[in-house]
Amino acid sequence: MKSLINLFKIYFYCLLFVLVIFQPYSLFSQSVNIVGRVFDKDTKQPIAGVRVEIQNSNKGTYTTSSGFFRLANISVGTKLVFKSIGYEPKIIDVQQGKDSIIVYLTASVVKLQEVEKIGEIEVDEVVRRAIKQKRQNLSKLNTLQAKVYTKLFLELGGTGFETKYDSSTRRVTFSTTNRPKSKEDSLMIEFVRNFILETFSNVYIDYPRKFQYSEITQRRQTANIPKEFNKIILTDFLNFYNETVKIVNTEFVTPLSDDAFKYYHFEMLGKELYGDLYVYNIKIVPNTKLYPVFSGTMKILEKSYNILEVDVAPSDNAVIDFLDSLRYIQKFATLNENLWHPAYLELRAKIKLGLVKGLFEFGLLLRSVSIISDAIVNQPIPDSILAKSEQAVVVVSPKADSTSLEFWQNNALIETSEKEKQIYEKVDSLAKKIDTTLLRPFNQNKKFDWGFYSDIGELVGYNRVVGYSLSLSPYLEYSGFKLTASTIYSFGQKKLFYNASISFEPKHNSSSLKFSLFTKPAIISLERKMSTTLSSIFAYLFHWDYYDYFQKQGFKIEFSSKNNQVEPYSKFSLSYEHSKDSSLLKKTDRSLFSKAVWRENPQITEGDFDVLDFKFSIGSSLELFGFEIGKSSFSYKIDLNLLFGKKVNGNPFGAFKPQIELQIPTFYTGYKPMYLNLLFEYGIETKETPLQYSFRMPNAWGFGSFQTANTGLYGGRRYYAFHLQHNFSDLFWRAIGLPTYKGRGLEFSLLFSLGYFSTYGETQIYKPTTKPFVEYGFGFSRIPTFVSDFLFWGASFKFNPDRKASKGLGFWLELSFPF
Template sequence: MIKFCALLLFCSLANFVIAQQHIISGTIRDTGGQPVPFASVYIKNTTTGTSANVDGKYTIKLNSGQFTLSFRAVGYTQQDHIVNANTDIVLDVKLSSESYTLDNVNIKANAEDPAYEIIRQAIKKRKEHLEEVKAFSCDVYIKGVQRLKGAPKKFMGRDIRKVMDLDTNRKGIIYLSESQSRFNFQRPDDIREEMISSKVAGTNSAFSFNKASDLIIDFYDNYLLENKLSARGFISPIADNALFYYKYKSLGDSKENGVLVHKIEVIPRRENDPVFRGIIYIIDESWRIYNTDLYLTKNAGINFIDTLNINQQFTKVKEVYMPTSVNFQFNGNILGFKFAGYYVGVYSNYNLEPKFPKSFFNGEILKVTQMVNKKDSIYWSSNRPIPLTPDEKLNYVKKDSIAKLKESKKYLDSLEKENNKFGLGKLFMEGHSINDRYDKKYYSFDPIRKSIFYNTVEGLVIKYGVTYKKVLDDNVSYSIRPEARYGFANQKLTASLSGNYLYNPLKRASVSASFGNGIFDMNNLGSMTAIGNTINSLLYEKNFAKYYEKSFFNINTTRELATGLQASLAFDYNRNHYLTNSTDFKFFDNKEREFTSNNPFSPNVETPLFPTYTSVSATASLTYTIGQKYITRPDGKFYTESKYPKITVLYKKGMNGVLGSDVDYDFVKAEVSQDRIGLGLWGYTSLLAGVGKFLNNSKMYYLDYKHFQGNISTIFPPNLRKFQFLDFYQFSTNQQYFEAHLEHNFAGFFFNKIPILRKARLEEFIGGGYLSSPEKRNYKEFYFGIQRLVLRASYGFAYDGAKKLTQGFRISYGF
């Protein structure tokens, strides 16, 4: 027995020695002694490896034995070093600048550069290379760093150095994160990633937003980064139509890893086309991409940043080449804040023949578990593939210690005492908040500027509310909101109380209820904003909005039944009362115009549109987004933008006799919509189409009709569903209808070609709407315009059949 135990102990020790890992580390420099940032270090002929940091320092762990390490960087000649990993080794490496020769190239006048034929071959093979890997899985490490290179001393009255924890020159790291994931892919576009560990400097409870899929940029696609840095996307140097947009120049050939690699410079044919600049490396005969060193500038139409560099290195895996290092470097300047940063991804341990179980790809593109951010510094020291730079180490230590301090009740109490200070100016513009982050309790007081307005029904109105929110364990939360409203002309006080309980964030499941009384727009989809109606009433003697009073009780619940399928149920009790104008006050008296009555169908006489009545209804709806993708985090489930339409079906029943209800109707509708359908260089399209019908309209009043989002104002907030020239109230229906909206944004396709307009970065758009119902048959409108960020201006025409109704300018804003 003793001998057996001894043998067992000996075998265990032997296994430990065999499995023991040793650290190979060093600095990678060029021949001039300067560090080579983000150079790749891989075991030769494998996808096991790492990347150097921005200072050229690297660390790789190897089991005991002999290995050949390959050191690569775009722009440098690859070096291989044999190491005997029987102990820790310091191995510094000097990389020579790449040497590409132009041998055997006869240059003649007017002759085509040999790069063109290489690119033509790569274009022919593009689709084959795009689709040749049907599925794969790999390990991914992502590191993101953002630095502030300069900033104004103060911004909106606040000391930037103190707020952002910068040095005396207002410079410093403002974001530092790392993550490790297992990434899985299956063609055509199935993705599933599970985050294993996550670390964000200064936020002990936060999760990194790094996603491996965000760094996988495939130049075998025709268009890249669509709807990210630009609405149009950017053309690949080997896209099917690339020769129309690029010029090419051969910079020579070189043998690397047994293959001939062509180095080709890509040059825009036109300065402001949405294209890349830089170098692409193509392997001879197979015509695959070997490396990329490409960048985008403002001239290409990127938003938010000035320059983006994309550096990729590929390694042979079986018979194909897969990316092992991807690096995005960027810089920019916004409102005096100069910033720069990078995201680097290290891809390793590829499996090109994964056996995914059935239903493995279920729409969940990223899963972040509760324990992801609980790994300590010892774990990261042992598992971090890219060494930290000295300032990154300091940033972690400093911000993590501050983060721990910030979690204490004493610190939070002192912080909240400062942040919760009352200010009259702040209350007027932003509202006032009282936060208790330690106990997760939050009070929010409405801003006064949104609480005071005017209409002819109530006169001067004060509407004010306070919201209280409490967050429980697992991000379950509830909120309560009391609200009161008083009109000085009609001397009417109304008040309500509402509440919401989010009981399952992962299922997007909640219950809400409200009761009280209040003043509401007769169009339940809304007409004008309160401030817009105030300005039109007081300055132009135009009281567009029409109101009524109701006492109400309602309860509704919503829950996700399956991925992309959201269900909701609602029960509503309303006691509705018609109101009349109480005042005709205005700042300027227009002799040619008078305020209209509160009845939109009887503008000159105050005739009640409906009697006081009770309405009880129940509504059920289902909304399904085709191909919905989502991210699961401990704090909830978050949908991403879908490439496919959203379909909604709804049934509403007016319940006669229930709780004294005076209505009896059945209404059904179906809608399909989709935002930002990418059309490559031509921009994107958004659409919405809906059809509905009252199966039964035995007893109903105007408020129960199907209303539409109209507009008769020059300035309004944008909404695809909104008709730009349709009256708010005149064409509501209690029968059937069909409506459709279509808008296409060219994203600067035309203006980018006009030098005088190019720098303005304007986007041109066209659109239209259509409505058909018994009240308004064959109504249509068309418009065209320009926009820049959240501001847009358009000119349009409205028709009733073939008859033109109106035309004019419209200005809309998105803030």
């Protein structure tokens, strides 16, 4: 098989996906001058997870599996406190000229009578008191300013593919594995297998105001990943104090939630000493197979009932998309006067991304550690930080990438292992041999670029008016300016269309200005439920041409802008267009498998027009790789479209089209909750509005369409539509024991749609409905494709009791993502 695609692009998109859905945690740091190791005095074995902190302060760290620790800016005479469950605490003075220390801790001896004295309390009562103390901790914490260090290690692997390095072109290619491996191939496999990312950051959180802001002050990463990807900071620690924690699309009830006893039961494993107090070692046992929960252990301090440590993994019945295994270790530390907060978080995960089973499969081992090295609580956040947060939630300091190797050797809170040193050296060495244009999609500093748009929908098209069409779309880009010249030849119309444009989008700016000059086929009506690419595919393969068309010749000036915030997002565009519009005739009745007669292409209002088009959207949906993704919490989307125009030597006209979509969670399921989707649409336009700007009843597929209506039949000057969908998730499917796929069942939905279209009595392209058009039905989703972990089938069926006005029965089949 020939080389399929640049390996970097595939790996980086998968890596970016992982960094998005497994949003690790927070980070921060400064210079360090004390390093050491902690051992068991009797066994001489290293002790992991020892809390090392400056006495009477919030500054500290934890030891690694090798007993290693490092602390920054420690003054001579400072007292370091070493505390670990099961060991006697120890205090050591920092001495002049001694920046490396070895510490031995003595195992605690638990006296039998003391155990009996505290053993009277039941384990459930311990947990109840810990839940109460958790609430008090949360109520005490208003603001947090923290210095956090995070380290992320990723190891990639896959099946069906390997890398090949061509020394003549200095390029890496992605190919099948049925060929001998060269030495260069083996080196390149190692080059793309391991990624290391480290960051120090300042984190600012105001909990009552839900304010979060973070600044990455130092960062480094292996040379096989662009620095722009190294933003492993989420402005908030994953906190088991919360009622639930969300991992990808799975929402776990925590063992200290108010409803903990509905989902867990607890067993006392024993007691250990932590300083002068005892610690309850409690086993967390799931008591449900229906909801995702954790299993593992937690350790709770006597008297105060603060949680010291949680070590958990998802239960056997919990399903997390793309994860084979996962383990969380979280440790808590006192910040001031019995106020405890997470200070250490370790995550280990095994991820499997099955793009195409047996062919495109990517395995990923992930380990991340995040440590709060210093913290200030309940102090006002500086006004300068509040002002910066209005522009962005996460920023990178201009000097973040200027730190030297020596800085990381002296300051990293987690030591660099010999394996990691070898990875850094090998990747850095190999990176010097690779053409840097491999990173072009991620190189934001590149000024000049050129190429051809390769979207199949832009290259090849088909419909009953244009017939077959071929397109060539070269572009030139320099310092924010882009020149595009698209030519489209229509074999049906036997003519050449074109669309030339020049646009300007300033660097690091979400606004753009574009000027276009065109003669092109355009879509009749303001309805755009289906992409033109899919419309072409359906027309050619299934003899279903969704749209109607006309010719537009003229120019357009458009300004658009969108915000940089994840939520709420907003989009805005304002355009002026002058065009000569003319009708086009149908040119074919033929598709690949049919010669049935297609509907005629309607005639439009011909003439010269000046049109001002305003569009605005705001909402809380998310976008990932260009796909809009609904949230598991309440979300909304509001769209407004205002159109004003005038026919040359004619009357002015206008149209107004608002819509609002709501997604309302109804019941907790542990995965995406049961939810109610509501869509309200309205449209009105003047009698003088050209026919090509009419409203049309959509019947593409999916939520917001009418499946029992004939394509291109109903429409008008005024309309309203209401759509309702309640997704009951797969909870009932799993509850009654029906067969599951990877632990999940089919999701069931109920559907309802109502629409009404009317005119002012004049002749129209589309017919008005004489009464409200009503549909109801049901659907199933999350149907396995069995060939990919990313794609699932969805099927819905809708019925209309009015057989004269509709087809009576309509259905659609679609592909969807699991998130």
